[in-house]
Amino acid sequence: MEEKQNWHNLDFKEAARILETDIENGLSEKEIKKRQEKFGRNLISKERKASSFKIFLRQFKSPLIYILLVAGVITLFLKKYSDSLVIFLAISINAVFGFWEEKKTSNILEKLKKVLKTKAVVLRNGQRVTVWEQDLVPGDIIFLKAGDRVPADARLVQAEDLKISEAILTGEWISTQKKTIPLPKETPLADRDNMVYMGTLVEKGKGIAIVTETGRGTEAGKISRLVEETKEEKTPLQKKLGGLGRFIGFLIGSFCFFIFFGGILRMGDVLEMFEASIAIAVGGIPEALPVVMVVILAIGMERILRKKGLVRNLSSVETLGSAQIICFDKTRTLTQGKMALEDVLSSDNQLALKIAVLCSDGFIENFKQSTKRWKINGDATDKAILEAGIKNGLVKNELEDDFPEIAKAPFDPANKYLLSLRKDKGKFFLYISGAPEKILERSKNKNGWQKKINQLAGKGLRVVGVGYRELKKEDIKNEREINLNRLAFDFNFVGLIALKDPLRPGIKRAVSLCRSAGIRPILVTGDHKLTAIAVAREIGIKAKGQEILEGRELEAVSDQELDELLEKIKIYARVEPSHKMRIVSAWQRRGKVVAMTGDGVNDAPALKKADIGVALGSGTEVAKESADLVLLNDSFSIVVKAIEEGRVVLDNIRKSIAYILADSFASVILVGFSTIIMGWPLPILPVQILWNNFVEDTLPNIAYAFEPKERGIMKRRPSSPTSPLLTKEMKVLIFGTGIIDQLFLVFLFWFLWGHLGFDLDYVRTMVFGALCIDTAFVVFSYKSFQKNVWQMNPFSNKWLNVSALLVFVFLFFALYCPPVQKILHTVPLGAKSWFLLLGIGFMSAFLVEIT
Incomplete structure (x- = not known):
């Protein structure tokens, strides 16, 4: 065989x-x-569904986590147990939080499944x-x-x-x-x-x-x-964070190498230089960053879920905001996936609908129940005709009582029409319904109808023709042996019934919003060319002949030729699953972030290949499994809301990264300048830097997740996947803040230790306090990279306000709680010291704003 x-x-x-x-x-x-x-x-x-253990292990796949693990092992080896405890705590919180979010999403998706044998x-x-x-x-x-x-x-x-x-x-x-x-x-x-x-x-x-x-x-x-x-690619955020992690690792490694060997060449103590190198590593590694990333992405995921969009993995939240191309599938994504009456062209609309209803093979299953419980059975055309009849007072069951059927010729694919012989008050009528061209051939009144048929078909509508012929009694002498097809001529052509798969509510506005957000919409469908053109026109995509490509034409071109055609094509019609993948791949070769929507089995490969696969909640299981975003109520408007949330998330991630790196940069410069350039003792201990990086910095950074969207966020061009995570404005702010902080802290250390000769523990406590308070003051400067604090409402984010106050609460613990004092090697500070620290914090924030 x-x-x-x-x-x-x-x-x-x-x-x-x-x-x-x-x-x-x-x-x-x-x-x-x-x-x-x-x-x-x-x-x-x-x-295969990922096991809980696999999901947990996935949380450790990040260059930043690798760096933290190395730092944790080194501090453990050096018996700096408090340092290693804080580092491993940061790693654990990140893993647990990320695991919890992904597991919760996986469970929601499982509930959507309907496994039927x-x-x-x-x-x-x-x-x-x-x-x-x-x-x-x-x-x-x-x-x-x-x-x-x-x-x-x-x-x-x-x-x-x-x-x-x-x-x-x-x-x-x-x-x-x-x-x-x-x-x-x-x-x-x-x-x-x-x-x-x-x-x-x-x-x-x-x-x-x-x-x-x-x-x-x-x-x-x-x-x-x-x-x-289909190989799953890393998201743009994963790639950028990976690059950032490697960059930070390289810088920290270079600094540590320079400080360690530079210190030894200056005849410094080896152990002391090693400790200085560890302080640099601890200061430079943004311990809170992995935790903060997970929290910001998770909050974005929760926001999208509240809008009925289920994001299947955390990193996809930001990818949504970077979408540059969106390929729409038509059926059930843009449209409702069912037929509805669009128009009736006839001199007698009621008669045309009546004939269509009587000829229909559809039926009302539970007619004797209330109208709300009626269930209409039949194919899509039959259902649409019966629903239209009901809305116009033409209920099939009632019509059949008034116009009993004597004989019927079922739909024949060759003839493309259906015949029904009915009795009406002693008269006999042969009704016909089907392909309008076939009925027109058998009708008396043909003038002008063909033009109307072509016009409706050109709009992508499904057109049904109806007509009737009155028969004499002698035409039907033997009712049991009537051959209706022999009587199928000389009809009165009554009219045309136009049906369509209607657009989902809000689709036009959603596509318009995509355009204004710099996202290019492209229609990719398995439907016929005319239908695709009509739907595209409805949603605002106007395409000429050369801007439309059919599946057979796509099959005939090479990848290189497709790359050349890509920018011109607005509509792809009659495409198959492999064609959709080629379209996605071609745009990805251009370096674009591509979103693809769909709901059927045929959409699944392209959904997985796309940077953002979007599936309907009512779609097939294979489509939902392949997607990054599932629309729980099937509304495409959720995609636009999700894209907006993705952009908010990207903004807030950048604010958080800039804030953390500025603080880390200040710590690195402070330790490096003091120990190598000046030959001073460590101005701040590694465990104190860890406390500042992880405890003091984390809450303000998490609060950035609740920053509201900035005005005009959906008017911007989408972020390119090749654009750096750190923008020019961010770099200016990071280095500006770092240098200003470093100048204040170096001066403070020199003034208190070198000039006034205070005890080293007290001086380190002052430097530590200044670094923490600076965190609380400068946090408001990072709310926007374009505006100063006096050009906006700096207190619009209540969580940021609370986090700034909590910085002081944690600092009080660090300075006045004996067990914490012992771990951090701090001493209590008096009122004068506090006034000095607050003055430094205020001046630092002011200088950051004016520079």
Whole structure:
């Protein structure tokens, strides 16, 4: 038995021969067991869920954490237990907090899942039996009916008015009318009308098919493999923080090397120089930074969750704010994924709707209950027509009582229309509904209608034509043997019913906001070109001929040619999963941060490949597993809110980094200048620097997470993934603050120790106090890199105000609590000392602002 075939190109009898199966009897039990051993279970392997231990270990993957671990081990080796305790405490808090946030997100996603084991009706040993779909094998004969999920890929043997929704696989929102005749080899997946595919939904009719592929061999399985093979890239923030960590590590290593060997060359004590090097390392390493990053990202994640967006991992929060390109999938992302009445073109709208309702195969399942509980069954077209009828007072069940049906000719894919013979007060009417061109061919009044049909089709609308013909009694003498198709001519063409998949509320505004935020919107859909153009026009994307590319054209160009076309293309139509990945990859080669939206199985590979994959909460599990952001209520407006929050997070991360690095820079310069240049003893002890870096700095830094968005944040251009984390304004502020702080602290140390000759413990306590108080005063300068404190409200963030006050509370503990005094080697300070420290803090903040 051959394993790979173009099944759509074969007659179903030939397919049965190749698969060695009997259409009349199915497979035998013996053959089924053999095939189950050969092909395995009919399952698509899912991506393994990360264990709790793996999620915990992930928290340590950062250059900054590596540096802290090294510093912790060295201080432990030197028996500086208080120093190592504080360092390992910082690492632990970071790991626990990060683990807790990611685990919570994972649990929320698990609750979204609906794992259902489904069954299939299959022919085996000449008998119809029901089996679990995972037990199906190639060659099985399966039976399909309305409401079924197709359990495997299969070649149709019989199709009776069979319509299947393949939106999750192809992106095409209109259900496909199935048939059994062979098709050309080159027929695209979306047009293979003689095949049914795993996971798609039977909307109408019934059918019999031969299973051709199971499990990972199915089209859904191929997409699943594509997802698994897609390598997940680091986010821009991860790359930038990694670069920052390596840069800090290099600088600290260079400083330590210079101080240690420079001190020895100056005939300094080796142990003393080693301690000075450790002080430099401790002062330069921003111990609080990993913790603060996790907190800021987690708070951003919580804010997005409150707006009904679930971010699956912390680092993706900032990536949202960096989005430069957003590729929209159409069906159910931009649109609601269901048909609705758009327009009726007729001289008698009620008559046109009445005919459409009476011809419809849809029905109200629970008609006798209240209207709120009515459930409409049928394919997408039938549902839309019945809903429109109900809104206009034309309820099918009531109409059928008034106009009883005598005979019916079901929809025929060849004729593309449906006929219904009805009785109306002693008269007989033959109603017709279907493809307008086919009905027009059989009508008397044709003038002007073709132009209207073309206009509606050009707008991407689904158009249904309706008409009627009054029959004489002699036309239907024998009601039981009426051949309605012989009477299908000379109709009165009544009008056109236009249906569409309506846009979701707020989509136009959301796309407009993306544009004003410097984000380029691109429509990428499996739909037909005309439909894609119409939807794009509705959301504000205007595209000419050369700005639209279809899947077959994309297939024909090389990556290099695609790179050249990229800037021009606004719409991609009739695309397949591999095409979406190529589009994402092409933009990424240009160095752009790409967001991709989707909800179907076909979207999953591109969602994973994109920098930001966005899936609908009601979408397929494979799409949600591949995404970075899940829209819990399916509203696209959440994406814009998430992008805004991402930008706020990036702003606040930069404020926090600048604040921490300025403090660390001041500590490094203070220790280096005092010990190497001046040959003084350490002006501040490593454990005191650790207290300042981790205890005093952490709360103000966390408070930056609550900074409100700055005005015009969604009018800015998005941050480039290649742009440095430290901007020019940040560097000026970091070095300016560091130098000013260092000058004050060096002068203070010299004045108290070198000039007045105070005790070294007291002088170190004063330097330590000045460094801490400076933290409380300067924290407000970092609220904005563009404005001075007097140009804004410096106290707008209540948490920042509280954190500044807590700096003083912790400093009181450090100076007046005996156990803490013992650890930090501090002494109590008097009122005069406090006045001096407050004066230094105020002057330092003032000089930072004016420079």
